[in-house]
Amino acid sequence: MEPISTALMAVSAASSAIAFIKARVNDVQSVADLSEQIGTLFSAQKKLNEERNKQSGVGDISFKGSIDAVLEAKRLNEEMQQIATMINMRWPKPADQPSTWQEIINHHNQALREQKAARLAAAKQAAIAHDEAIENMKIGLAILILTVVVIGLFIAVMVSSAGAIGLR
Numbered sequence: 001m002e003p004i005s006t007a008l009m010a011v012s013a014a015s016s017a018i019a020f021i022k023a024r025v026n027d028v029q030s031v032a033d034l035s036e037q038i039g040t041l042f043s044a045q046k047k048l049n050e051e052r053n054k055q056s057g058v059g060d061i062s063f064k065g066s067i068d069a070v071l072e073a074k075r076l077n078e079e080m081q082q083i084a085t086m087i088n089m090r091w092p093k094p095a096d097q098p099s100t101w102q103e104i105i106n107h108h109n110q111a112l113r114e115q116k117a118a119r120l121a122a123a124k125q126a127a128i129a130h131d132e133a134i135e136n137m138k139i140g141l142a143i144l145i146l147t148v149v150v151i152g153l154f155i156a157v158m159v160s161s162a163g164a165i166g167l168r
Contacts, residue, residue, distance in 0.1 A: 006051055011072055014044035018079045025086045041083070042108055045076055 017040040025034065052069045084101035091100040098106065 006047065010044040010047035010051070011076075013040055014048070014076055014079075017041040017044065018083065021083050022086065025083075025090050038083075038104065041080065045080070048073055048076065 017037040020037045021034065021041070048069070052073060084099075087101050087104070088099045093099055093103075
């Protein structure tokens with residue numbers, strides 16, 4: 001998919017999530033609905049950042065496209081600040097504790113760290129399994145070669161013995 005259309009889809013998803021959150025934060029019936037929209041917002045922000053980073057590595061980026069990406073990221077950050085304020089007002093916390101929005105951010109970041117650690121562990125496990133499979137193939141090949149050599153020597157001894165006793 002084209003980077004521009006991917007970025008546009010991310011912006012569209014973020015816009016609808018922002019609209020839902022702003023409209024429903026004070027009367028939301030299910031926290032799951034709100035958390036789903038916040039998750040969509042975080043995913044859209046991540047996608048926009050990824051697309052922006054991809055574009056920064058391309059040699060012939062358009063000046064307008066880079067400006068649009070920066071402005072869209074700034075707008076999204078501004079909207080997220082407004083949502084953070086609304087959520088903190090809806091679910092206030094004592095001053096000595098992290099705000100509700102900060103708890104959401106911390107939880108999200110922890111989940112990302114755990115996901116990354118799980119992916120790394122899976123990749124490490126796959127590499128270990130691959131190395132074990134290669135080692136097993138080497139051992140199997142060595143056993144096969146040894147078996148062929150032993151059978152060849154056995155046949156050579158039998159032929160030689162048969163020739164020695166005149167059965168040839």
